[in-house]
Amino acid sequence: MFVDIARIFVKGGDGGNGAISFRREKFVPHGGPDGGDGGDGGNIIIKADSGMRTLLDFKYKKRYEAGRGANGQGKKMKGKDGESLVIHVPTGTIVKDDEGNRIIADLVEDGQTKIIAKGGRGGKGNTHFATSTRKAPRIAQDGERGQELWITLELKSIADVGLIGYPNVGKSTILSVLTAARPKIANYHFTTLKPNLGVVELSGGRSFVMADIPGLIEGAHEGVGLGHDFLRHIERTRVLLHVIDISGMEGRDPISDYEQINKELVAYSSVLAEKPQIVVANKYDLPGADVKFAALKSYLSNRDTECFGVSAVKQEGFKSLLEKVWDLLSTIPEPEPYAEDEVEVYVEPVDRTLYHVDVEDGVFRVYGPFIDDLMRRVNLDDYESLQYFQRTIRKRGIVDALKKKGVKDGDTVQVNDLEFEFIE
Numbered sequence: 001m002f003v004d005i006a007r008i009f010v011k012g013g014d015g016g017n018g019a020i021s022f023r024r025e026k027f028v029p030h031g032g033p034d035g036g037d038g039g040d041g042g043n044i045i046i047k048a049d050s051g052m053r054t055l056l057d058f059k060y061k062k063r064y065e066a067g068r069g070a071n072g073q074g075k076k077m078k079g080k081d082g083e084s085l086v087i088h089v090p091t092g093t094i095v096k097d098d099e100g101n102r103i104i105a106d107l108v109e110d111g112q113t114k115i116i117a118k119g120g121r122g123g124k125g126n127t128h129f130a131t132s133t134r135k136a137p138r139i140a141q142d143g144e145r146g147q148e149l150w151i152t153l154e155l156k157s158i159a160d161v162g163l164i165g166y167p168n169v170g171k172s173t174i175l176s177v178l179t180a181a182r183p184k185i186a187n188y189h190f191t192t193l194k195p196n197l198g199v200v201e202l203s204g205g206r207s208f209v210m211a212d213i214p215g216l217i218e219g220a221h222e223g224v225g226l227g228h229d230f231l232r233h234i235e236r237t238r239v240l241l242h243v244i245d246i247s248g249m250e251g252r253d254p255i256s257d258y259e260q261i262n263k264e265l266v267a268y269s270s271v272l273a274e275k276p277q278i279v280v281a282n283k284y285d286l287p288g289a290d291v292k293f294a295a296l297k298s299y300l301s302n303r304d305t306e307c308f309g310v311s312a313v314k315q316e317g318f319k320s321l322l323e324k325v326w327d328l329l330s331t332i333p334e335p336e337p338y339a340e341d342e343v344e345v346y347v348e349p350v351d352r353t354l355y356h357v358d359v360e361d362g363v364f365r366v367y368g369p370f371i372d373d374l375m376r377r378v379n380l381d382d383y384e385s386l387q388y389f390q391r392t393i394r395k396r397g398i399v400d401a402l403k404k405k406g407v408k409d410g411d412t413v414q415v416n417d418l419e420f421e422f423i424e
Contacts, residue, residue, distance in 0.1 A: 013041025015143025039069030041119025
């Protein structure tokens with residue numbers, strides 16, 4: 001089964017928690033804090049792998065999570081960092097985030113990597129919270145959560161030349177004749193359900209990659225037939241070989257077929273429509289094909305489009321065609337990778353000093369980046385830690401903000417998951 005688009009969930013590993021620990025040494029009567037920091041969480045890394053041809057693996061597994069950082073320990077021992085998770089995808093895969101549909105990675109080279117989701121930082125141990133007045137802090141910091149998001153993987157085949165045209169015009173046969181590729185070939189429509197790639201070798205060590213793309217039909221730009229599945233794979237090609245059945249055996253008109261396929265390209269993307277195109281009139285060896293070929297060639301001459309008559313079955317007429325393709329490729333630069341948004345776009349810059357106070361159904365809610373950081377440092381089971389919490393919310397003006405909102409003794413205050421009665 002060929003799968004060229006997949007949606008998966010990725011999550012960076014959570015950071016480990018900082019430790020609360022104190023020195024216990026025989027000849028040190030007043031040992032200080034020695035809690036170590038938690039380890040950082042692992043990253044999610046996407047890596048291009050030329051050995052892969054499909055996104056089939058992602059059809060069955062949808063969730064990927066990197067390793068969590070280990071908690072800190074006594075003696076200032078830092079927890080082990082979580083293991084990063086490397087996800088292998090075929091070369092030519094682009095990665096989009098679901099929320100903004102932004103391209104965050106375009107993996108066009110074998111071995112190319114990109115960090116998609118960053119692991120959370122490890123929390124600080126209690127050694128960081130000692131002061132001249134608080135020599136034995138029972139306060140440590142929890143690790144940050146790893147970045148998480150849904151992403152879409154899209155495989156866009158990488159080829160210099162793309163064979164386009166209606167189904168059953170001989171594209172697969174042409175590919176098998178010109179390269180070592182062995183695509184499935186049969187006399188019925190939509191034989192090709194996936195792109196087949198092969199290398200065309202010319203004299204003098206010259207070569208280029210050719211792809212046989214699934215056939216187009218009318219309405220493909222709207223997703224009819226193989227539609228977008230087809231069009232996605234020709235976006236990276238530099239030259240299009242438009243294969244037409246010049247024999248007319250199936251009652252088709254070569255000129256009409258040419259016009260219709262190009263309408264689909266224009267409707268999908270103006271960039272595709274502007275790619276250099278050479279018409280390949282296949283089945284030229286059949287009776288009556290020469291008359292239709294002459295009419296097609298005359299029609300194309302007014303559009304500055306070259307046309308070559310070939311017979312894939314008899315393997316005739318390809319030499320001059322391939323030389324023309326090579327000359328054209330030598331004048332066209334390699335396609336630029338898709339513009340990428342940096343991964344950091346998903347972790348928008350945040351002012352960690354901000355907090356908000358709202359009232360909902362008589363409950364006073366306090367939340368925001370400052371509160372998130374504060375609650376990571378509070379141990380609700382420790383009296384000293386709770387005192388630290390109370391001092392901090394007074395010092396930072398949170399109590400005054402609650403009073404401005406009308407809080408009174410006995411009212412319920414919710415700080416993230418912590419609820420308590422307000423007492424002046």
